[in-house]
């Protein structure tokens with residue numbers, strides 16, 4: 422594979438105002454009043470509520486928790502998963518509806534469950550959560566039950582804790598000074614240790630999600646004022662967290678010091694402040710993108726405006742490169758960069774590094790499309806739609822077993838014979854995980870008459886599992902961890918196969934390359950995962966069995 426010496430750099434950097442790495446530092450908090458936490462001095466556990474509920478600070482949950490004994494279960498369910506999306510809105514009378522729309526824009530980040538928490542004018546936190554898509558969980562009348570000028574929302578793709586209603590976020594809890602709601606994108610690598618410590622001291626958990634430990638840590642913190650409790654809690658967390666919190670009078674956004682997962686801030690023309698995982702959510706609700714929430718930053722929004730604080734004095738950004746390769750939508754600006762432009766350049770690099778004689782360039786839609794356009798533009802070979810995607814079938818990632826995933830590829834992608842017959846085809850996809858999709862696609866393309874099939878993958882080989890909010894399969898299941906490129910080529914049945922080279926990817930990122938995480942390509946983890954990765958966490962006692970319609974949830978969870 423020839424080293425790339427030239428590829429057009431249409432790539433642009435979006436200016437980052439007040440960049441904390443290069444610009445003036447965010448104010449550091451004085452900490453004289455911050456007492457160390459004493460896990461032994463636990464107040465009663467905060468209590469979580471799901472379904473449709475109003476939350477006042479005093480009551481405890483009434484659900485029947487007669488369940489099998491708590492048990493940590495390290496059993497991998499072999500289901501690779503993705504991400505989550507979060508949104509927070511302050512200062513708009515339509516807060517819940519805007520949240521709902523923003524969650525639609527973020528639906529690609531998680532399809533297992535969705536929820537919104539609003540704060541009513543009477544300072545009551547009200548929440549609706551449900552299993553399924555945003556459109557399945559919410560309707561007009563449900564949104565009517567969520568009045569108020571500030572709100573947070575979440576779409577879930579589980580990384581810790583099973584896919585079930587009790588783990589659907591946002592979580593709402595009461596502690597002795599009030600109520601708090603949280604929505605989290607990321608994964609805490611030390612949550613089992615934290616949970617064990619908290620349980621040792623009497624905490625009772627309502628979910629099996631890693632996110633719940635954050636609420637318990639806030640409840641036991643002795644820090645003042647309130648946002649210092651959040652900082653105090655975050656200092657104990659290891660791993661990835663882009664979170665939004667809501668209290669009776671505040672919206673808070675936090676990003677971990679590595680900034681693994683994205684989080685941006687925008688503003689609507691009426692002054693409402695909006696936080697979201699991706700800018701595509703800002704665009705939909707007509708909020709103007711202002712900047713990222715910086716790695717290690719805490720932003721507190723209340724009637725006095727927006728205050729920025731620093732979680733930790735040292736920033737070591739390690740932002741997920743996979744957001745640019747696959748997860749985020751191409752119309753989003755993520756980590757200050759256009760996702761579309763990243764993918765286009767990755768395709769251009771592939772065409773330069775791994776050219777091949779061909780008649781047509783096609784994409785594996787949707788996530789491979791922009792890289793394929795880049796490949797076609799650079800190689801001068803026409804791009805055509807050789808595979809048509811059905812938009813009525815979910816992502817292959819969310820299907821429950823290898824057998825169904827295989828079938829899903831056929832359900833989702835149909836070849837266009839007229840484009841492929843007798844042609845030498847380059848097919849561009851964003852990544853190979855297990856190799857299931859690629860082998861099916863090669864077969865489909867040959868069956869549709871393609872003379873040659875050359876796979877080009879717009880990312881380096883994935884050799885290690887992610888611990889920071891993307892539930893990729895275990896390393897043993899990753900085909901690039903087991904086979905060399907030539908062997909994978911043979912396995913998937915293509916005429917040639919090439920991946921984006923890791924060195925060129927880094928070279929392309931230039932001076933920013935240090936601030937990205939590449940652990941799934943290198944196994945070099947910025948935060949060492951010390952705990953065994955669990956897909957079913959402690960406390961997965963009873964599956965509530967509620968899937969799909971909101972009506973089910975209402976029946977089961979209205980209080």
Ligand SMILES: O=P(O)(O)OC[C@H]1O[C@H](OP(=O)(O)OP(=O)(O)O)[C@H](O)[C@@H]1O
Nearest residue numbers: 788816817818852853854855856857858
């Ligand atoms: O090697 P595999 O284990 O088959 O996984 C790799 C595939 O998974 C992703 O697509 P997916 O079909 O999940 O979703 P998408 O339609 O959003 O691209 C990715 O874009 C690859 O196409």
Ligand SMILES: NC(=O)CC[C@H](N)C(=O)O
Nearest residue numbers: 504505579580581606607
């Ligand atoms: N993908 C995510 O960001 C998941 C958030 C959280 N760890 C959960 O499992 O609910």
Ligand code: SF4
Nearest residue numbers: 741743887938940941
């Ligand atoms: S390990 Fe990979 S997917 Fe996970 S945060 Fe790092 S780059 Fe992203």
Ligand SMILES: [Mg+2]
Nearest residue numbers: 785786788789
């Ligand atoms: Mg795909």
